[in-house]
Amino acid sequence: MIRYDCLKLLAPRITDELVVTSLSGQKIEWANLSQHHGNLLVGTMGTALGVGMGVAIGLPNRRVIVIESDGSVLLSLFNLPTLANLNPQNLIVLVFDNQVYSGTRISEPTATAGKTDLAMMARGAGIEQATTVRDLDGFQKELDDAVAKNQLRFIVCKVEESVTHREILRTDLDPIENKYQFVRYLERTEGRAIFRGRG
Amino acid sequence: MEGALATRLVAGLKQAGIDLVTYLPETRLSQILPLLRNDPSFTLLPVASESEAVTIGAGAALTGKQVAIYMECTGLYVSCYTLVSIARRYGVPLLLVVAYLGSMNDQRNNAVYAVSGTYVEPLLDALQIKTQILVNGDRLEDDIQDAVRHMHALKLPVALVFTGDFTR
Numbered sequence: 001m002i003r004y005d006c007l008k009l010l011a012p013r014i015t016d017e018l019v020v021t022s023l024s025g026q027k028i029e030w031a032n033l034s035q036h037h038g039n040l041l042v043g044t045m046g047t048a049l050g051v052g053m054g055v056a057i058g059l060p061n062r063r064v065i066v067i068e069s070d071g072s073v074l075l076s077l078f079n080l081p082t083l084a085n086l087n088p089q090n091l092i093v094l095v096f097d098n099q100v101y102s103g104t105r106i107s108e109p110t111a112t113a114g115k116t117d118l119a120m121m122a123r124g125a126g127i128e129q130a131t132t133v134r135d136l137d138g139f140q141k142e143l144d145d146a147v148a149k150n151q152l153r154f155i156v157c158k159v160e161e162s163v164t165h166r167e168i169l170r171t172d173l174d175p176i177e178n179k180y181q182f183v184r185y186l187e188r189t190e191g192r193a194i195f196r197g198r199g
Numbered sequence: 200m201e202g203a204l205a206t207r208l209v210a211g212l213k214q215a216g217i218d219l220v221t222y223l224p225e226t227r228l229s230q231i232l233p234l235l236r237n238d239p240s241f242t243l244l245p246v247a248s249e250s251e252a253v254t255i256g257a258g259a260a261l262t263g264k265q266v267a268i269y270m271e272c273t274g275l276y277v278s279c280y281t282l283v284s285i286a287r288r289y290g291v292p293l294l295l296v297v298a299y300l301g302s303m304n305d306q307r308n309n310a311v312y313a314v315s316g317t318y319v320e321p322l323l324d325a326l327q328i329k330t331q332i333l334v335n336g337d338r339l340e341d342d343i344q345d346a347v348r349h350m351h352a353l354k355l356p357v358a359l360v361f362t363g364d365f366t367r
Contacts, residue, residue, distance in 0.1 A: 047254050047285050049254075050253075050258065051254045051261075051285060053251075054258020054259035054262070054264075055258040057244065057259055058259040078250070079251055082245075082247050085245070175289050178289075179290060179291075182261060190263075192263065193263070195292070195354065197354075198352070
């Protein structure tokens, strides 16, 4: 299974969902497939899941989807027990586990290339609906089920290492520009101001 | 910290509009926790690391929550990465409520904290986080109001760092 193929299945399903991405391939490929203003392209390691939790708690009326990676989750494992106990029902976490640190130039194994099972760790932390999918059909079914239900889901997607993110056009969206795009989108769709203070 | 000071601190946060607090417990200011927990105007989120206190707080702030992050000063060391990579890089208004253990004014200072305290002020400087150090409650409510106004004006984290009478 290739991550980009999974994201191609997800992109047309996005209506008013908010999507928070991790770094590198997750960010580049998602930004290539979706220019939705509800995208928050966090793009740093070990931070997207936390930010996504905050967004989900801040807007319990909105579905939030976090697109994470194995290396990024491994860097912020403290997120797992916190996520389990906060238990936001409107949050779907997709962890694309390619078993490597795969930036723009490197390919080095992560712990999941060895003995580590992220879904099992998530269940151990108390996330009840933590599963692993290994093919595109399984991904589609798990995604359909997650979207149909209002409950916290943690879906580890076992994918092959791929270099799509090195070959496609990389977004030039600046973090500050992305923040305002996201915040103004929320202001339009939620009908209220987000930031305070005088301009 | 005396109960009266804790009550004023929480009332000051409320008056300034703070409505969500992420935190990892510590001892010096801990009297504020039951007050925050028992006031329905606050959403109180316990975390396992100050690093995620910042990321969760930042996510909530981008949805319109008025966020304070309560931590021991050593939590600044833990959260440096997310303060830089999320709060500062994106420009997110966050109020850091920091218990300043190991400062010269820490009334319970000891060998465990004194060295850790040494780096707090230089670190906040290095992070370019505007900081107000409070040693007593003379201007407590005003300092909280000023800090919250400033964080919204800057769209960045600002820090209130509590020592002296707050550490008794």
